[in-house]
Amino acid sequence: MPDGGAFHPRVSDEQRLMKLALGGAATFLLLGLILPLGWLFARAFQDASGGFVGFANFAEYVATPSLAVSAWNSLWTAALTTLLVVPAAFTYAYALTRSRMPGKPVFRAVMLLPVLAPSLLPALALVYLFGNQGMLRGLLMGESLYGPIGIIMAQVFYCFPHAALILCVALSGADGRLYEAAAALKAGRGRIFLTVTLPGARGGLISAAVVVFTLVVTDFGIPKVIGGQFPVLATEVYKQVVGQQNFNMGAVVGLVLLLPAVGAFLLDQWARRRQGGFLSGRAVPLEPKPRPARDLPLLGFCTLVAALLLLVVGLAAWGSFIRFWPWNLSLTLDNYDFNRFDSAGWGSLWTSVRMAAMAALIGTALIFVVAWMFERGRVAGPLPRVVGFATAIPLAVPGLVLGLAYILFFNDPWNPLGFLYGTLAILVLNSLVHFYTVCHLAAVTAIRQLDPEFEAVSASLKVPLWVTFTRVTLPICLPAILEIFVYLFVNAMATVSAVIFLYGPDTKPASVAVVHMEEAGQISAAAAMAVAILMVNVALKALHLAMAGRVERWTQAWRLR
Amino acid sequence: MDLAARAVAAGIYLTVQDVTKRFGRFVALDRVSLDIREGEFVSFLGPSGCGKTTLLRAIAGLDPPSEGRIVQAGRDITHLPPGERDFGIVFQSYALFPNLDMRANIGYGLRGPAWPRAKAAARVEQLIAMVGLEEHARKYPAQLSGGQQQRVALARALANHPGLLLLDEPLSALDATVRARLRTEIRALQKALGVTTIMVTHDQEEALSVSDRIVVMREGRIEQIGTPEEVYRRPASAFVAGFVGRTGSFRAEVEHPHAATPRLRAGPVSLAATAAASLSPGEAARAFIRPEDVRLGDDALGHEGAFQAVVTGVEFLGPVCRVHLLAEGVALEAELPSGDIGKLGLGHTARLWVAVPAERIMTYPDA
Numbered sequence: 040m041p042d043g044g045a046f047h048p049r050v051s052d053e054q055r056l057m058k059l060a061l062g063g064a065a066t067f068l069l070l071g072l073i074l075p076l077g078w079l080f081a082r083a084f085q086d087a088s089g090g091f092v093g094f095a096n097f098a099e100y101v102a103t104p105s106l107a108v109s110a111w112n113s114l115w116t117a118a119l120t121t122l123l124v125v126p127a128a129f130t131y132a133y134a135l136t137r138s139r140m141p142g143k144p145v146f147r148a149v150m151l152l153p154v155l156a157p158s159l160l161p162a163l164a165l166v167y168l169f170g171n172q173g174m175l176r177g178l179l180m181g182e183s184l185y186g187p188i189g190i191i192m193a194q195v196f197y198c199f200p201h202a203a204l205i206l207c208v209a210l211s212g213a214d215g216r217l218y219e220a221a222a223a224l225k226a227g228r229g230r231i232f233l234t235v236t237l238p239g240a241r242g243g244l245i246s247a248a249v250v251v252f253t254l255v256v257t258d259f260g261i262p263k264v265i266g267g268q269f270p271v272l273a274t275e276v277y278k279q280v281v282g283q284q285n286f287n288m289g290a291v292v293g294l295v296l297l298l299p300a301v302g303a304f305l306l307d308q309w310a311r312r313r314q315g316g317f318l319s320g321r322a323v324p325l326e327p328k329p330r331p332a333r334d335l336p337l338l339g340f341c342t343l344v345a346a347l348l349l350l351v352v353g354l355a356a357w358g359s360f361i362r363f364w365p366w367n368l369s370l371t372l373d374n375y376d377f378n379r380f381d382s383a384g385w386g387s388l389w390t391s392v393r394m395a396a397m398a399a400l401i402g403t404a405l406i407f408v409v410a411w412m413f414e415r416g417r418v419a420g421p422l423p424r425v426v427g428f429a430t431a432i433p434l435a436v437p438g439l440v441l442g443l444a445y446i447l448f449f450n451d452p453w454n455p456l457g458f459l460y461g462t463l464a465i466l467v468l469n470s471l472v473h474f475y476t477v478c479h480l481a482a483v484t485a486i487r488q489l490d491p492e493f494e495a496v497s498a499s500l501k502v503p504l505w506v507t508f509t510r511v512t513l514p515i516c517l518p519a520i521l522e523i524f525v526y527l528f529v530n531a532m533a534t535v536s537a538v539i540f541l542y543g544p545d546t547k548p549a550s551v552a553v554v555h556m557e558e559a560g561q562i563s564a565a566a567a568m569a570v571a572i573l574m575v576n577v578a579l580k581a582l583h584l585a586m587a588g589r590v591e592r593w594t595q596a597w598r599l600r
Numbered sequence: 601m602d603l604a605a606r607a608v609a610a611g612i613y614l615t616v617q618d619v620t621k622r623f624g625r626f627v628a629l630d631r632v633s634l635d636i637r638e639g640e641f642v643s644f645l646g647p648s649g650c651g652k653t654t655l656l657r658a659i660a661g662l663d664p665p666s667e668g669r670i671v672q673a674g675r676d677i678t679h680l681p682p683g684e685r686d687f688g689i690v691f692q693s694y695a696l697f698p699n700l701d702m703r704a705n706i707g708y709g710l711r712g713p714a715w716p717r718a719k720a721a722a723r724v725e726q727l728i729a730m731v732g733l734e735e736h737a738r739k740y741p742a743q744l745s746g747g748q749q750q751r752v753a754l755a756r757a758l759a760n761h762p763g764l765l766l767l768d769e770p771l772s773a774l775d776a777t778v779r780a781r782l783r784t785e786i787r788a789l790q791k792a793l794g795v796t797t798i799m800v801t802h803d804q805e806e807a808l809s810v811s812d813r814i815v816v817m818r819e820g821r822i823e824q825i826g827t828p829e830e831v832y833r834r835p836a837s838a839f840v841a842g843f844v845g846r847t848g849s850f851r852a853e854v855e856h857p858h859a860a861t862p863r864l865r866a867g868p869v870s871l872a873a874t875a876a877a878s879l880s881p882g883e884a885a886r887a888f889i890r891p892e893d894v895r896l897g898d899d900a901l902g903h904e905g906a907f908q909a910v911v912t913g914v915e916f917l918g919p920v921c922r923v924h925l926l927a928e929g930v931a932l933e934a935e936l937p938s939g940d941i942g943k944l945g946l947g948h949t950a951r952l953w954v955a956v957p958a959e960r961i962m963t964y965p966d967a
Binding site: 501507515 | 660661662679680681682683684685687688689691693694695696697698699700701708709711712740741742756757759760762
């Protein structure tokens with residue numbers, strides 16, 4: 040024991056282990072996120088042989104008209120999509136949370152359908168409808184689907200559920216007392232909407248807009264399938280790297296692609312900070328009363344939106360069973376005989392399932408334990424802050440940029456981790472890191488609902504931390520843990536942009552197979568594979584819902600009063 | 601003999617010596633020292649932010665001090681992690697494990713070779729009986745009332761026979777009536793078990809009613825350590841006088857401090873005040889008077905130095921009434937049985953005679 044001089048509280052063995060593990064987590068994030076991104080940044084300032092060239096690549100970028108045009112195209116299509124999606128999603132979410140329209144569970148389920156599908160699926164459905172042989176081609180009045188029209192239509196479908204989900208959360212946390220107070224002060228419905236509802240949802244609206252904008256700018260699948268000759272940033276990166284093998288220019292475009300995403304991320308953070316503490320712990324949940332003048336129009340709107348969503352998914356599914364669109368509409372299973380179209384055949388779906396399952400299994404365990412140590416470990420020093428910072432980054436990094444950073448980093452001859460390139464392991468690592476932030480935040484939210492003194496009580500009772508972790512923390516958080524698992528699996532199954540650079544000859548994921556088959560003109564086979572991905576995700580989600588009830592009864596009995 | 605051995609010899613169970621705690625540049629505890637005897641019930645009392653909870657957490661090892669020493673039962677525990685110390689703790693939130701029923705919560709710490717299954721189960725039943733919750737043993741915390749949850753937390757903290765019981769605002773989440781009942785229960789239990797206990801509270805009535813001694817804290821320092829009576833009757837500082845118990849206070853000037861009856865002058869009013877003897881002539885002072893020490897009407901006329909005051913308000917508090925008085929710019933509060941109000945004819949703006957016994961005026965230099 041030190042006597043005088045330096046003053047060091049003794050650290051328990053548990054504390055030391057905790058610090059070691061958190062250090063491991065920091066190293067993991069360093070290797071899987073920070074170093075690859077740093078390497079991407081460095082490559083943007085190098086020539087092909089690795090010499091430092093300063094801003095020469097950037098100058099070349101600005102001077103290349105097609106590249107500058109692609110940036111502008113990305114920006115305005117994203118902005119227009121955001122303008123279309125957010126009001127519609129707000130209305131849909133408002134109907135789900137603030138009205139008494141019937142059939143809410145059905146509308147909620149339909150809303151989630153596109154989340155489970157790869158972004159390519161709505162694009163393929165639009166090809167069936169408005170493509171060169173589309174049934175409703177005439178509605179475009181001579182304009183081609185392949186270009187901004189198709190991109191924006193497909194993005195609206197793809198982004199809608201993401202925005203609606205955020206707005207549902209924002210609108211469901213309302214304090215009924217505010218509405219009673221406003222009504223008691225004789226405010227009319229319009230005034231209440233403008234002064235209570237909208238300010239309460241402001242953070243959610245900004246978040247939703249930011250998420251939609253970022254999704255559109257960084258999505259690769261939709262512009263690849265339906266973008267035609269219309270260049271956007273995401274396809275441009277792919278062209279530079281895969282087409283022209285120009286890794287340095289790819290890095291520059293990647294950094295440009297990072298700009299709007301980082302900007303949107305910072306805007307969202309700013310809005311969140313300003314929002315803080317709107318809903319107090321003593322709030323009384325708002326119970327909307329039936330009012331036909333509001334409920335019926337909302338029901339009509341939701342029915343229309345749900346019908347469109349079902350139409351798009353259903354059309355892709357139907358198309359996948361069609362013998363030869365649009366001339367021979369007889370049904371067949373031939374399109375599901377993937378060996379005819381792609382050498383990997385059904386194997387690519389199996390690869391995707393294995394990748395998603397591993398990412399979900401490893402990721403859920405890793406993310407939850409790291410979040411717990413981060414929140415409750417009471418580790419001294421800068422380590423928790425480093426981990427906290429690193430876990431926030433993936434949200435701002437588009438999958439395509441992360442994939443590009445991985446290819447540059449892990450494929451570099453000097454890198455001892457180079458053996459990972461082209462393996463299933465790198466795909467798993469990439470998916471895990473790409474979707475890290477949302478899962479980390481979900482875990483942190485769940486852990487924060489636990490009394491902050493549980494660990495202190497355990498220590499005073501001489502019970503090791505891991506016992507309290509397994510007896511109390513894990514059972515209480517199990518529903519959130521399952522959510523994280525499903526989120527990781529579903530997203531890893533559907534993602535294209537994160538893995539398009541990283542697969543090897545034996546590890547082609549199903550979503551990449553969709554892109555390849557579409558490229559080869561086999562639309563029906565591509566639709567079949569996209570539907571297969573959707574079905575795997577729907578099956579997992581259904582299993583989750585079926586299990587959630589049992590898990591709830593088993594671990595959450597204490598919630599009953 | 602070193603500090604620890606000397607403390608044990610003197611029957612002192614816990615010694616806090618020159619403990620300082622800094623959070624960044626903020627000093628939460630500033631060289632705090634105190635001794636607690638074996639079996640004593642000590643309250644840390646003070647307004648929020650005075651450092652009382654920080655001191656409790658330092659003793660528990662949850663927030664180790666930046667400087668100083670803490671010795672418990674002859675063992676230097678300053679640097680020990682919480683798990684290697686000997687204490688039970690009840691938090692303000694109780695921190696009951698919501699997914700475990702009452703039995704599992706109380707028996708949570710009864711594990712390892714020292715507690716075979718049968719022995720642990722018997723101990724749990726004994727504790728449940730001790731806090732009188734036999735019929736609720738299978739319930740989860742959410743199904744218990746606040747007072748019941750508090751008892752479960754107490755039973756859990758005492759399960760392993762800790763040498764020291766720490767209570768962090770244990771009653772502040774409860775209704776007033778439950779609070780009053782539970783604090784007497786806690787005190788009775790503590791006396792029966794003889795466990796040395798520290799309670800943090802901001803409620804002076806709570807501290808006065810249950811403690812052997814009270815530690816009054818302010819801005820990271822100890823203002824006074826004493827029995828409830830000492831703290832109430834002989835506050836060591838103006839802060840303690842104002843914080844503990846209800847008082848009226850006014851500024852005054854010291855007159856004739858060395859005369860047989862030193863006097864305080866506030867405007868035209870001049871009062872005899874024994875305590876002014878410790879101050880110097882002409883010094884600015886602050887005087888505190890407890891409402892129950894103010895004599896009114898005929899009671900006052902018998903006293904030397906009685907003066908006239910105007911009633912500015914009367915508060916009905918049930919058994920007693922509080923009367924607000926104003927005498928030439930000096931505001932006073934008096935308390936008297938509700939029945940006497942009519943007898944004295946105390947309406948608003950009534951004038952009446954007021955007097956305060958010289959030894960009951962608490963006087964401190966005006967800061």
